[in-house]
Amino acid sequence: METDLQLESTVWVGSKIYRAVLTGWQFNWTELDKKNRDKKTISVPVAEVVGVEEGRVEILPQKLIDDTDKVFTVFYVKRSSTGSSYGLLWTLGRTQFSVPSRVLRDQWTKHLRAALKTHSPVRPNRLLVFINPYGGKKKGRKIYHSLVAPLFELAGISCHVIVTERANQARDHLLKKDLTGFDGVVCVGGDGMFSEILHGLIGQTQQEAGLCENDLTVTLQPCPRHIGIIPAGSTDCVCYATVGVIDPVTSALHIIIGDSQPLDVCSVHQASGLVRYSVSLLGYGFYGDVLAESEKHRWMGPLRYDYSGTMMYLSNRSYAGIVQYLPADPLLSSPRDRTRCLSGCSVCSRSTERLFPHSSDAGSLYSSHYNQFSSDSEGEWVTVEGRFRCVSLTCMSSSCPKSPLGLSPSAHLADGTGDLILVWDTHPLGFLKFLYRHTSTEDQFDLPFVEVHRVKAVRFSLPPSKEEEEYEEIGGLSGGMDEEERGYIETVSRSGSQQHLADRGPGREMTNLQKTGNPFLCGLCCSKAPAVSVWNCDGEILPSIEILSRVHGQLVRLYARGIEDGAAVHCSEDIERGCTLQI
Ligand SMILES: CCCCCCCCCCCCC/C=C/[C@@H](O)[C@H](COP(=O)(O)O)NC(=O)CCCCCCCCCCCCCCC
Numbered sequence: 001m002e003t004d005l006q007l008e009s010t011v012w013v014g015s016k017i018y019r020a021v022l023t024g025w026q027f028n029w030t031e032l033d034k035k036n037r038d039k040k041t042i043s044v045p046v047a048e049v050v051g052v053e054e055g056r057v058e059i060l061p062q063k064l065i066d067d068t069d070k071v072f073t074v075f076y077v078k079r080s081s082t083g084s085s086y087g088l089l090w091t092l093g094r095t096q097f098s099v100p101s102r103v104l105r106d107q108w109t110k111h112l113r114a115a116l117k118t119h120s121p122v123r124p125n126r127l128l129v130f131i132n133p134y135g136g137k138k139k140g141r142k143i144y145h146s147l148v149a150p151l152f153e154l155a156g157i158s159c160h161v162i163v164t165e166r167a168n169q170a171r172d173h174l175l176k177k178d179l180t181g182f183d184g185v186v187c188v189g190g191d192g193m194f195s196e197i198l199h200g201l202i203g204q205t206q207q208e209a210g211l212c213e214n215d216l217t218v219t220l221q222p223c224p225r226h227i228g229i230i231p232a233g234s235t236d237c238v239c240y241a242t243v244g245v246i247d248p249v250t251s252a253l254h255i256i257i258g259d260s261q262p263l264d265v266c267s268v269h270q271a272s273g274l275v276r277y278s279v280s281l282l283g284y285g286f287y288g289d290v291l292a293e294s295e296k297h298r299w300m301g302p303l304r305y306d307y308s309g310t311m312m313y314l315s316n317r318s319y320a321g322i323v324q325y326l327p328a329d330p331l332l333s334s335p336r337d338r339t340r341c342l343s344g345c346s347v348c349s350r351s352t353e354r355l356f357p358h359s360s361d362a363g364s365l366y367s368s369h370y371n372q373f374s375s376d377s378e379g380e381w382v383t384v385e386g387r388f389r390c391v392s393l394t395c396m397s398s399s400c401p402k403s404p405l406g407l408s409p410s411a412h413l414a415d416g417t418g419d420l421i422l423v424w425d426t427h428p429l430g431f432l433k434f435l436y437r438h439t440s441t442e443d444q445f446d447l448p449f450v451e452v453h454r455v456k457a458v459r460f461s462l463p464p465s466k467e468e469e470e471y472e473e474i475g476g477l478s479g480g481m482d483e484e485e486r487g488y489i490e491t492v493s494r495s496g497s498q499q500h501l502a503d504r505g506p507g508r509e510m511t512n513l514q515k516t517g518n519p520f521l522c523g524l525c526c527s528k529a530p531a532v533s534v535w536n537c538d539g540e541i542l543p544s545i546e547i548l549s550r551v552h553g554q555l556v557r558l559y560a561r562g563i564e565d566g567a568a569v570h571c572s573e574d575i576e577r578g579c580t581l582q583i
């Protein structure tokens with residue numbers, strides 16, 4: 001039977017006989033018993049077909065074609081569970097179908113390819129790929145060439161590949177070069193590499209739109225090009241939080257089928273303008289200190305964070321600060337509602353309508369000029385002041401292999417809000433409990449010294465000190481600082497003399513905790529504890545301490561679909577057992 005995009009015929013897979021049906025949206029094949037009764041069906045959405053080839057074809061470890069003229073091979077997405085309750089691994093499924101004639105083989109390949117084109121308009125044709133050869137365990141190049149490039153080739157995607165030779169090369173390329181013809185940009189690396197792409201694409205989009213990124217009140221233009229992440233870094237938080245697993249093949253398959261996941265982005269400003277953008281962690285105190293310390297130990301690779309985390313935990317620091325935040329509408333969601341933002345999240349879908357009210361679909365959201373910041377009436381600014389172990393803002397859960405539920409397990413990828421986590425100064429064991437809960441399902445917010453707020457904007461400032469009324473901003477980007485400066489910053493007082501902040505300012509006085517706390521811990525580092533920390537902005541140290549950050553709802557789009565609920569989706573083991581694959 002043959003209609004427009006429909007086709008049905010008898011096929012053989014190995015020695016077994018099947019009835020294959022293409023309905024346009026779905027391709028399925030049902031095993032038949034000797035009396036022609038249905039036995040089991042395997043069903044693949046056309047949107048998840050990766051490619052169709054004539055003959056018997058293998059692509060991994062290398063492409064082998066045996067062009068038997070009555071055989072065609074279909075490649076598609078196959079799921080398997082990771083063992084944890086969330087996140088599914090995707091692998092390349094491959095089935096070789098034999099048919100009675102070459103004419104029928106040609107009909108099948110023609111119809112399947114036509115269905116692919118019709119139902120997958122969002123698939124990329126051409127991609128710009130940046131590989132950081134030094135990210136994570138330095139395997140970026142190998143991961144791309146052995147696991148990812150063959151899949152892109154199979155799917156007919158052409159790629160322009162650039163192996164970076166210096167930091168910020170990818171960002172500068174995106175800002176300066178003409179990107180016409182590229183549907184998306186792929187980074188092979190970690191969160192730092194993703195951040196480069198993020199900055200390049202956001203900057204390039206605003207340049208083209210004639211918008212000023214330094215203006216805190218401006219509604220930024222969402223980026224039309226998608227970003228793909230092939231994880232090859234140290235934390236790989238953006239990949240983990242948007243895909244649910246750290247696996248280059250899974251990520252490559254999401255890119256190939258043109259999945260689309262909008263993502264909130266925080267812009268971080270100081271008085272003179274934009275400092276950076278952040279998606280995963282904007283953290284002062286502990287996370288800032290861990291990053292500053294870890295930069296000295298880059299040679300350790302990903303382990304540098306565990307080492308520096310332990311050192312910074314043992315140094316038992318807390319910092320004075322004033323935090324102001326603009327709460328989001330509490331009726332929409334809450335950081336403690338124990339829900340999770342999963343693929344197809346209804347909170348995020350409702351936010352799309354709220355953030356882009358004039359658009360009927362995601363494609364037209366780029367023309368929206370709704371001001372998400374100044375026209376909101378969600379609430380008044382709230383001010384808190386005191387000493388904090390850490391102050392963190394994240395506009396998604398920031399789950400990563402170290403913390404599978406993340407910094408804020410109920411945060412949403414694309415709801416236009418961020419979660420502000422305030423950890424007040426506390427006993428070392430209390431802080432350890434807080435940290436440790438990130439590794440389990442126990443609620444890290446259910447502690448008396450922890451607060452979490454769903455917010456649209458946050459301001460951080462230092463309290464006026466007794467001797468110095470005002471701190472000047474720290475000059476220069478962290479990239480330009482030397483090692484001493486990166487960690488514990490010296491700043492110039494108004495009188496012009498250079499002085500280590502540890503010796504003055506609010507943090508100079510020991511807290512009661514430090515006076516009475518564990519003498520070993522205090523002996524280790526407290527005597528040199530600095531008065532101020534630094535901001536960790538997605539793995540980069542910010543040049544300023546006093547900042548204002550604002551969440552821009554759905555500013556970029558990734559080739560991802562959010563975390564698939566492993567418990568709700570049948571996996572490939574089910575295919576083998578003969579259940580229909582439900583999507
Ligand atoms: C006791 C165990 C405590 C485990 C605590 C885990 C908290 C993990 C939160 C992770 C948030 C990740 C947010 C992502 C940040 C990334 O953008 C960013 C850049 O990544 P890249 O290098 O791949 O480019 N990564 C980071 O800034 C790294 C932050 C990692 C912090 C890890 C801290 C580990 C702490 C270990 C403490 C051990 C205390 C032991 C005391 C005896």
Ligand SMILES: Nc1ncnc2c1ncn2[C@@H]1O[C@H](COP(=O)(O)OP(=O)(O)O)[C@@H](O)[C@H]1O
Nearest residue numbers: 135136164165166167189190191192193233234
């Ligand atoms: N060729 C290069 N040489 C040095 N640094 C680079 C290069 N390419 C990218 N970078 C920088 O390396 C940093 C870390 O990269 P990333 O891929 O995130 O690895 P990791 O997760 O291990 O930190 C990023 O900030 C990025 O700007």
Ligand SMILES: [Ca+2]
Nearest residue numbers: 264395412417
């Ligand atoms: Ca969010």
